[in-house]
Amino acid sequence: MKIIPWVLLVVVILLEGTLTTAPLVINFLIILYVITRRNFVFGLALTLGIFLDLIAVRTIGISSLLFLFFIFLIILYERKFEIQTMQFIFLCSFIATSIMFIFNYHYLFVFQAFLIAILTTFIFKIFHSYSKTKTIFS
Amino acid sequence: MQKKEKLFFNFFVFLGLTIIIFSLFKTKFFTSILSFFELIIISAEKKTTGVVFFHNRGDVNSPVEKLEEQNKELLQKLVKMETLQNDLQALRDQFQTAFPSSQSLLEANIVGAPSFIPGFNQPEVFLIDKGKKDSVHAGEAVVVKGNLVGKVIEVSEHLSKVNLVWNMDSLITAKTSRTNVLGVVKGKGGGEIIFDNVLLSDDIKVSDMVYSRGDLDNSGQGIPEGLIIGKIISVDKKPSALFQTARVKSLLDSQKISVVFVITKNE
Numbered sequence: 001m002k003i004i005p006w007v008l009l010v011v012v013i014l015l016e017g018t019l020t021t022a023p024l025v026i027n028f029l030i031i032l033y034v035i036t037r038r039n040f041v042f043g044l045a046l047t048l049g050i051f052l053d054l055i056a057v058r059t060i061g062i063s064s065l066l067f068l069f070f071i072f073l074i075i076l077y078e079r080k081f082e083i084q085t086m087q088f089i090f091l092c093s094f095i096a097t098s099i100m101f102i103f104n105y106h107y108l109f110v111f112q113a114f115l116i117a118i119l120t121t122f123i124f125k126i127f128h129s130y131s132k133t134k135t136i137f138s
Numbered sequence: 139m140q141k142k143e144k145l146f147f148n149f150f151v152f153l154g155l156t157i158i159i160f161s162l163f164k165t166k167f168f169t170s171i172l173s174f175f176e177l178i179i180i181s182a183e184k185k186t187t188g189v190v191f192f193h194n195r196g197d198v199n200s201p202v203e204k205l206e207e208q209n210k211e212l213l214q215k216l217v218k219m220e221t222l223q224n225d226l227q228a229l230r231d232q233f234q235t236a237f238p239s240s241q242s243l244l245e246a247n248i249v250g251a252p253s254f255i256p257g258f259n260q261p262e263v264f265l266i267d268k269g270k271k272d273s274v275h276a277g278e279a280v281v282v283k284g285n286l287v288g289k290v291i292e293v294s295e296h297l298s299k300v301n302l303v304w305n306m307d308s309l310i311t312a313k314t315s316r317t318n319v320l321g322v323v324k325g326k327g328g329g330e331i332i333f334d335n336v337l338l339s340d341d342i343k344v345s346d347m348v349y350s351r352g353d354l355d356n357s358g359q360g361i362p363e364g365l366i367i368g369k370i371i372s373v374d375k376k377p378s379a380l381f382q383t384a385r386v387k388s389l390l391d392s393q394k395i396s397v398v399f400v401i402t403k404n405e
Contacts, residue, residue: 018250021262039145042152050159054175055250057265057292057299061160068156072149105307106262108327112254 005032005127013048017055022112023100025052026067027093027120033071034083034092034124035131045071066103070096084128086121093120173271173295180249180267180296228397231283243399244268246280249297251392260329261392264288264300268400274298279350279361279401285390286310286350286365287398300398303367303388304329312367315347323348323367323386331368331386338375338382346370348386359403 012024025048033041049064074083074092081088094117101109163172232243250265268274270293280287280300288302289310301308308325312333321336333348348370352363368386375382 016252018265019252019256021252021254039148042148046152046156046159049156054172055179055265056252057294057297059160060163060172061156064156065153065160068149068153072153075145075149106327 017052021106022116023097026070026096026100029067030092030096031124031127033074035127041071086125089124090117090121093117169295176294176296225397232399242401244272244402246398246400248396248398262302262305266298266300266398269294269296269298271295273402274400275359277359280398281365281401282390282395282398284366286367304331310361311351311353312348313351314342315349317341331388333384333386336382342370342373342384344370344373357403362401
């Protein structure tokens, strides 16, 4: 079962890199940080950002900066809010997705961001309920 | 509290690293590294699209299993042959077209066409497997059989990003075939194109063809005149408005294009 998040990560990178405009990687990183609250997420944000920029022909490092910025915001608010809740994940995902859409010059994004936020919340719910019983992110 | 401080420290370390990488990749030294990674990505993308059947080599003892195995192999060959035939047809179609001249065309394969839901939404950009190494520059037009596909907006060593005609950032000066009426073709996203800024006194009708007017810079780079953008499907003319607009339908099916041609500058 430990392999599932990493398989999902590869799928998410390939999808965002070539097939879909939906910012899936940032949502994956949000889920990963909220569940684990561990430092390796920063490294992952840096690496995945560079990899995505390479595939999508963007300025190298720009996605990494955005990913790190979002995770930093979650760290800032983790003492003020209960971050391991569906409401927080939904809001966080919606804002992050919207910003990523604007950053990638997609302007009709509200409905799409809403769909992605629902999907992220759903995936978070699955991983969160599973991580209560077993360690899957290790 | 200590954990939080550690997290902050790590964040700033990685932020610093990102800024260093961001600055370093702007220098020429790192373009070779970038080029190497891009080659790997392109080959992986090509292989991914090439795999149609997953071939399972198990024990083939019974005649039925042998026949099934042969059938699978034949199907695989058939798919390969059909792909080659399609590529050949695309090349023939393009090079039989008198305009643009074949000398200025560079064949490129589409390696990425991201859309929100692939197959359902129209892609807004294409990623092609030609870049700086193949003398592709930003601003150059991309065509298929004389139809304008889009414009190159970003170029890396081996890859280029093409903004499609219906992309919301796309803005091309155009004219109609019948009456030579001038206007601006604007992308509206989702495959929609608008022929805008047309004077109320000008005559445009449904079924009029819209061509590029030509937008070349001093070095001869840009969109040449006479590339087909699409066909007018409806006209919106209000007496109170300053301009009339028309909806244009591109003759291209973005889902079916696999090969495009970049009009490169003749050096």
